[in-house]
Amino acid sequence: MELTSVRQLFREKEQFAGQKVTVGGWVRSNRDSKNFGFLVVNDGTFFEPLQVVYAADKLDNYTDIAKIGVGAAVIVTGTIVETPGAKQLFEMQADEVVVEGACGPDYPLQKKRHSFEYLRTIAHLRPRTNTFQAVFRVRSLIAYAIHQFFQERDFVYVHTPLITGSDCEGAGEMFQVTTLDLNNVPKNEDGTVDYTQDFFCKPTNLTVSGQLNGETYAMAFKNIYTFGPTFRAENSNTTRHAAEFWMIEPEIAFADLKDDMVLAESMLKYIIRYVLEHAPEEMNFFNSFVDKGLLERLNHVLNSDFGHVTYTEAIKILEEHNDEFDYKVYWGCDLQTEHERYLTEKVFKRPVFVTDYPKEIKAFYMKLNEDGKTVAAMDCLVPGIGEIIGGSQREDSLELLEQRMDELGLNKEDYGFYLDLRKYGSASHAGFGLGFERCVMYLTGMGNIRDVIPFPRTVKNCEL
């Protein structure tokens, strides 16, 4: 079917004035004024809808059209007419309106406004609303901006595995993956599970990070990134945690922590610039209806250098405000969201990198600093969210890495492939992880992770 998209009509309006076109879309509203009526049609390609004027003297099926319900699918043919001075810049004067699929009065999106909580219960229909049209188009654009950023810089995109035989960085609880019958789990003589009968002949889990696998590719391609789903079986029912989410994990070789931060800052600015340029209507909507200061904040980020502070300095600053925190800070403590937000919102008033954390609160693979106490780690904190990126330079000395693994009681045999990278042509390298959904929340101002994931998975919730 030769259809014109509403996006084309808006983006190339000059060329369509006076032209006859056909558009397929869904009715957002229908107002009948006896001899003529207005259909507002959204076809999903553009945030703004098309206004269609239909007249009794032109349509044989006028009375039927006047009764079309909200949500119906229609195919409308007519002439695009400029309407200077009116609310919308142009409208379609219909020659023909065909109902492709009706929509009854039990349609759950009848009313104009619904709460986000209610809309979560109809995750299959909510993308038809203004807010979720905007959220999920912007989500798509952010994903593409990330690919474009890395591909323009010749990074190799690596699909690290989802099903894994090891706990990798020991981060959080994991989901087990199995083909064993849970009603009748096969057992060995000693009562343990007989994994030789499982699909992979051993216990397997869903990955919590592609980093260690990603490092193996960085030591071959120099610059790589991953972009894939990640899982946490954490029983935390918050607005920022989901059991299934997407992560971006770049890894760069012949690079140190400073290179890593330069990359992270360029990437975030690139994404912001891309979205402001490609989704101005959606971003204005968020700024007006979801988060009033959004555009000012994002533009401020574009125009400022990110702050830098060491963990030790940050603790000194925060200790002076300990009376304002639920959790008091002290050197050696992990930063909570309240501390992170204080630093980025109150102290720096822009995104800030906190670097050089105590080794005890960071992962085993991070490079030990010369002080022997801290590691070359960085977290990037942004206003409204807190930590959005966590990264580090990696320990590239075989000796120091093995020493650290021994201290932590890690089984070196499980990490043979990872140690090989330090045995065979080791090179300084660094990387970070960006939580994709946090990034979408940051750019849209949406406050709940459930509202930036098409079909969110959280504890006790796996619908559709």
Place this chain on the structure above:
Amino acid sequence: MELTSVRQLFREKEQFAGQKVTVGGWVRSNRDSKNFGFLVVNDGTFFEPLQVVYAADKLDNYTDIAKIGVGAAVIVTGTIVETPGAKQLFEMQADEVVVEGACGPDYPLQKKRHSFEYLRTIAHLRPRTNTFQAVFRVRSLIAYAIHQFFQERDFVYVHTPLITGSDCEGAGEMFQVTTLDLNNVPKNEDGTVDYTQDFFCKPTNLTVSGQLNGETYAMAFKNIYTFGPTFRAENSNTTRHAAEFWMIEPEIAFADLKDDMVLAESMLKYIIRYVLEHAPEEMNFFNSFVDKGLLERLNHVLNSDFGHVTYTEAIKILEEHNDEFDYKVYWGCDLQTEHERYLTEKVFKRPVFVTDYPKEIKAFYMKLNEDGKTVAAMDCLVPGIGEIIGGSQREDSLELLEQRMDELGLNKEDYGFYLDLRKYGSASHAGFGLGFERCVMYLTGMGNIRDVIPFPRTVKNCEL
């Protein structure tokens, strides 16, 4: 560290002639001729390596450099000198060679040639070889080409969920996802598993397709695509099956089977064109060392229209050659790879769409044709592979869809969200699935799916 990439040196060679640059990379070979020597250095950014000439009268550490082993990481600084007439167009005359990370004689990639089977056992090191540098760079480029193709056309990228509470299209066996302790599965009084104690309070699996979820978004955004991991717990140990693989599933509304095929053909041609343009060195390598006819075949595809044949016609053609097949064909049978390849390689000699299959061998959601016997399905077959794409127009009539679900004994309550799409503003729509790894195999000529996935997961195999 300010490094120049080998890719820059090759792609912008004119500008580097006579310039002093620093490159970090890994030694592919080292040849010492007493007073001068040659290091071949690959930095992973480009298929061709950089030749570095080092001389005893310029380097204090000449004797150390002469001993550098294959696989070592080095940082070399020197002047780029054009070498017209030589095998390589330019070389670096080194002022300084620093060993960043040594590599011992036990390095598993010492020898020049290793079998693919052997290299699979060192999946963390194989991307350092020519073949796998080429495979995984091209894999990355294909992924990006796919995103670019859809984004240029304003399709919305949708992340459909990986963990699912339903079997969706009933395609193949699934992996179960659980946080229950398999050593001690909690049971109800009647002996069944007590899923109220599982993470999602019900049994959950890894998805076999994002299509049904994707359709819900197509009915909001008109044109969408998914690109994510998919899982099959099938016990099939072939060169074309993996337990974890990536799929692309576009879905287009106000569209029929013909639109679907036009989209599929444009997409495949776009990908081929993109890869030929962006990875000419890699594609020449495949053509010379992996699959001799590759470039001719791909160029032929670019320059021909795909064939079209109905299933019924295809069966007539194939029946005449039944003596050549292991499995004899007859109307109503499913096509095997041998039949598919015969059609595309022998009969059409180019990619071909087979359409309108018997409804019995296709999924419940495919649109019933007017004959009442066949459905508006299409498979795209390509030489060397067989089926690479499978798609269909979807049944958009609530009545016919429910009728078909009843015939097949499907529980309509499990598909409430899917039926809602037909209740509320139903529109004709269509889509297809492209197996990403099959696409990579097709474009590289690689014969085993294990060799186009960074860390392949197959039955009894989940290493690294």
